[in-house]
Amino acid sequence: LGTMSQAFEFETVIKCAKEFQNSNVKFIFCGDGELKNSLIRKTNNIKNIFFSGWIEEEKISAIANRCSLAIAPYRNIKNFRDNIPNKIIDYLSFGLPILSSLTGEVKSLLDKEKIGFSYNEQSCTSLKQKIIKFIDDKETMKLYSKNAYKLYCTKYTYDIVYGDAVDLIEKIYKTSQL
Numbered sequence: 301l302g303t304m305s306q307a308f309e310f311e312t313v314i315k316c317a318k319e320f321q322n323s324n325v326k327f328i329f330c331g332d333g334e335l336k337n338s339l340i341r342k343t344n345n346i347k348n349i350f351f352s353g354w355i356e357e358e359k360i361s362a363i364a365n366r367c368s369l370a371i372a373p374y375r376n377i378k379n380f381r382d383n384i385p386n387k388i389i390d391y392l393s394f395g396l397p398i399l400s401s402l403t404g405e406v407k408s409l410l411d412k413e414k415i416g417f418s419y420n421e422q423s424c425t426s427l428k429q430k431i432i433k434f435i436d437d438k439e440t441m442k443l444y445s446k447n448a449y450k451l452y453c454t455k456y457t458y459d460i461v462y463g464d465a466v467d468l469i470e471k472i473y474k475t476s477q478l
Contacts, residue, residue: 301360301370302387304333307380309373309401314342315424316431317349325431327371328363330355364394368441369416369434372400376421384409389456395449397441399430415448 304310317327325348329339332354343349352363364370370391374380381404388406391398398416400406410416417433420426434441454460 301330301364301390302333304329304331304335304339306335307375308335309375309421310335310339312401312419312422312424312427313371313373314339314346314349316427317343317346319424319428320431321346321348323348325435326350328352328367330360330363361394364391364396367394367396369431370394370396370398371427372398372402372406373421374400374402374406376402381405389452392448392452392456395445395452397434397444397448399427401427413447413451415444415451 302308313327317325320327327349328351329349330352336351336353340351343351352359355363370387372385372387372391374385380402384405385402388398388400388409392415398410399419400410400416401419401421403418407418410418417430419430434444
């Protein structure tokens with residue numbers, strides 16, 4: 301879900317999708333962006349990759365509710381390693397276990413909260429192994445899904461994030477007044 305831009309490393313996902321062509325595993329790319337047309341051309345003959353284009357929020361929910369997991373193929377650059385990109389939070393809000401190529405903050409979150417797995421950014425084999433792990437172990441998938449949604453509800457809802465931001469601003473203001 302999101303912008304199809306240079307911020308993401310799609311080649312590994314595409315190679316992995318090819319390896320799952322003769323299975324029930326489907327890959328849905330939602331969004332638009334500078335890479336959309338080239339991605340469509342590259343994947344034209346891969347029958348388990350689908351492009352929805354840009355979609356509205358209610359359609360995002362409909363698609364997410366049919367998915368078993370989310371892949372966050374961010375490029376492993378400093379900005380993404382040091383932060384938690386918004387798509388990660390979006391995936392949590394749908395209770396989707398996450399597969400991500402990021403190290404740093406996202407990897408720590410995936411491991412600590414048991415909400416997903418990291419895969420090597422340039423390794424189709426690594427990504428494929430993680431997908432198979434979820435396919436073969438439905439209990440882990442259910443647990444990680446439950447953990448993802450619980451984490452979203454306890455740390456990342458609008459009210460919680462907004463409240464924490466207000467508290468921080470007030471603390472900074474009070475400290476600056478001393």
